[in-house]
Amino acid sequence: MLYQLEGSQSIAKAVALCRPGVICAYPITPQTHIVEGIGELVRSNELLNCEFINVESEMAALSVAIGSQATGVRSYTATSSQGLLYMLEAVYNVSGLELPIVMTLGNRAVGAPINIWNDHSDAMSARDSGWIMLFAETNQEALDLHIQAFKIAETIKCPVMVCVDGFILTHAYDQVDIPSQKEVDEFLPPYSPHISLSIDSPIAIGTMVSPEYFMEVRYLAHKRRIESLKIIEGIGDAFKQKFKRDSGGLVREYNIKNAETVVITMGSVAGTIKDLIDELNSIGEKIGLLSIISYRPFPTDAIVNSLKNTKRIIVLEKAFAVGIGGILFQEIELAFKQTDIEVFSVVAGLGGRNITKPMLKEYFLKKNIEEITFLGLKEDIITQEYKPIKLHGHEGGK
């Protein structure tokens, strides 16, 4: 059924359709509307049999979910930015304990300087934590990915983070098709935990593991994550079959068949880029787009297969690693290291900086592009503010 809704509200409804038993959250912009929405659904009895717990921190939010999920109840939380970093210890813990918690990340920059607007720096801080990380392009996809996320999590026995661009998606009103409870129930069976605290068969969850076994624990997790690429893809297919919509999967191609240049990106910016590609294709520019939905596990094979006929790849990302550069860029460059395909890095939209079509168009039409570009960087400020470090002769080096 179609609704005109704010992104956060549609996510709230999607989560509610998945019938979680415990929801806990701590408010942080731009995640707030999601948990407010779910809270209302619980208070108004639209979402039944659910504990909604207001906690005192993000650390507590995810920790409560750890407790409830480990006791066999489907659990959900949501956060953003500093909140994710505050709970990061628990983020790693959840995946180590193989608890299939689903969490929404309303993507936002990480301070200092404090900044509430969108980029992907927060998600990147958790990229090695062992969670499955899915990036949504639209509000509809955000909604659909949440429904798939519970199924993926519980199938793979692994937590899933659904990354949704803060404000751009969370606070944007859009038309969404919300499936019926019956349809979701058919797609997502009740949670049947693979591990659960039980007085009938007591187990201990969360042992200390010594050097003799730790590597094996980690390697097994890695192997299962790689294997789970197939499952993410399969669940995406199943979703398409059930709901007649192409949401999910590993990557999404756009006009890449004859493209000599392919832009690779994640999240909502793909929409802007698609618009531009349509325009550029119409004037004969051979350019396409590949959106990565499953950032973790990283779908190397799917990306390489999609782009084997491409000459040039531009990785456009809303995050970077200070002191080295693009993060997704490095991962793509690694995936293509055996080929002659050139890979370029564009860092854009940090801290909510607008990424406009004219900016992108100018960049895409450049003949010679730098290996790394900070899109829309105000060079005059840099010139004015950048002071080279003065050496006094003893700081090292020659």
Added chain:
Amino acid sequence: MSSATLGNKSTGKATVQSDHNRPNTLTSGHRACQGCGEALGARCAVDAAYRATNGKIMVVNATGCLEVFSCAFPENSWGIPWLHSLFGNAPAVATGVAAALHRQNREDIRVIAQGGDGSTFDIGMGCLSGMFERNDDVLYICYDNQAYMNTGVQRSGATPPLARTATTLPHRSYLGNDPQTGKDIPKIAMAHGIPYVATASIANIPDLEEKVSKAINIRGSKYLHVHVPCPLGWGYPTSDTIKVARLAIQCGLFPLFEAENAKIVSSTIIDNLVPVQDYLILQKRFAHLFGKNGPSETVEVIQSIANANIEKYGLNGGIINE
């Protein structure tokens, strides 16, 4: 303090710990040091809860000595459902367990969160306060050995004044841990208005068991603070754990009391009051307070803390002034 032995037949009050069929929720083979007060305290407390609930308990454990020595792959010493997540989040995890049990209509299964003083006083304080403030249905047990023992005896918010730890070494004008530091967690717990707060000691197991049995079946948040001496960190022979715990009570430094709904309702009268010196002198962590010429005047600082406790908690049989 009661001087009854644990299988005391004459008082007709046999303890869970003296029962040949006791649960042994924390079983043999754990890796606690010789004479570990915490291992004993945890077994006593969890056994008592197990008995009081007919085995219907789940335990969430914070990181720390107890967690490390009781559950290192492939050896788990627990005979009850047990969950360890992190150092600072045990109360929140326990909230989650309780929420899940509520969801499953299994509130007959009772939840315990437990940890050392580091996780309780310091790193987990935020989560603990949140759990109390929401009055989540969890019994939180702090096994207090007054420093970070697992990492090698560093100062915690529970370290007593003037005690030596690896990070409060006595040196020239420094006499161990700074006086006027630390916090009173039972009082902080009480300030949340939760239904039950109590202190207990491994030197008084009948009292400890009684408090656990009472607390575990109360709905809402409960806090139990158990004094568990550590031979390694405090520097006394492994055989003296109970003796040290007993003297802590008898000198007034560790008052035993119970509070309900933010009000102290009872305290255990000391029937054989001793000077704090008797307690301190057994422990190397206070050795710098005792020179060749006997105790320094700083011992008086500690004695005044004990005196204040005796007064406040009516440990001499007087009225409770709290």
Added chain:
Amino acid sequence: MNKPFATVLGASTSLSNKTGSWRTMCPNFANKLPPCNATCPAGENIQLWLSLAKEEQFHEAWKVMTQSNPFPAIMGRVCYYTCEKACNREQFDGAVNINLIEKSIGDIAIANHWKFENVSPNSGKKVLIVGAGPSGLSAAYFLKMLGHDVTIFENHIKPGGMMRYGIPRYRLSNSIINAEIKRIEDLGVQIICNKRVSNILNEIKGFDATYISIGACLATPVDLETKESPDIVNAIDLFKELEDGKNRPSYLEKKVIIYGGGNTAIDAARTALRLGAKNVKIIYRRGINNMPAHEVEIKEALTEGIEILCLRTINSINSDNILVDKMNYDEKLDVLSKSGETETIYADSVIFAIGQSVDISVLQEVKSIEISEKGTIKVDKNMMTGEKGIFAGGDAILGKRTVTNAIGHAKKAAKCIDAYLRGVEFVPNIKNKVINFKKLNTAYFPKDNRITVSRMPDLSFDERDVSYSDQKIIVESARCFSCGNCFHCDNCYAYCPDNAIIKHSDGSLEINYDYCKGCGMCAAECPCGAIEMISDDSKV
């Protein structure tokens, strides 16, 4: 449940980790000897019978008492309870009133007509005992229990020896003596009274062994100048006269002097008082603190109005005035000397209580039996005299002359005689180490004063009825620290941080060395010191 590798474990898997390998010291249940038992001349297992008494198992307690002493009711009255002096609780809040519990249970036994049980099968051997005093009667009892036939020859007209003829009736009534002796007779022991043995060799034919327990019945002669003496009598003769004579002696109705400082002196003084003496004085050569008499007896004598004149010896007795030398006594060097000062004391009669000696005439034909310088019969470590098959004990041999000691001799002699009759060597039990107060953990014992029962002063010959009620027996018995002997308090079991003490369903405890890390908490918290820590490699 398909558990993830390593991060999730099943219950209690740590049992595979045998932490006993960490141990350097090792706990060991080593029941120690309580000091009461160690000092009891009869070797009573006091701690054991107290533990039964506190559970109200009086009959069982009595059976344990009578394994070492056939006269609980008598001993409860006349024993000087070295056990109570040794009792570790004395250093805490007062010794356990062992003596009074023994008396009370002994009286219950008489009232209930409890009999000795479990007599060994008859060995076919016959033993002759000379003297039916405490040692002879006890030896008869022990030997009979061991299966031997026993006959006792007794010089006096009644059996009992010093119990009857050396102890005044206000301390021990005849009914008690008779009841406890009858119990022995009921076993089939034959007591032939009024039979004086003049030459032992004439009597021992037909017997496989002999036990000489003739006591020390002769008053030690006094070397004194006496002119026109007032009535002078030996204490021992006085008692015999009182017991066997037809009339009460009338010569003690005025001023009486008793010469001596032992229990007999006190007994004589108090007897004189009861016979109507107006003024009774005891003259003793050393200080009051040096008197061999039991302090309670001295105290009671003083309460009754008896005067004790210390540091004095009688120089001479002239009619009714007695010349007394005042003495100096150096306690450290134990040197007694005349001070040169004298005084005169008036008295109508003098009772000598300065010692008794053994009538060795019975043995004079047996050359192989040696007599000591002190006139006592010499025995070897197995209580046997120089003559094979003839044993001796009680006051007749060297040692403390108390009823308890006499019983202790009898107990040992009976074991030796039994070994002799069976042709085996007597092997004494190895005694455990005695446990002292410091080895106890008194934190588990609330202070709880001993239950005293007040005695009303009374100058009759009737025995004063001082006894515990059943309830008081229980409460006072429960004060026993159970020194060195596990009393199943379960502290070790409850306190072991490693669950390395196993408690069986019957309450018995066992150390599980698989897991014991050797911390020593069990030993430290054992209230009674029944657990010791030993080096791990010395563990058997």
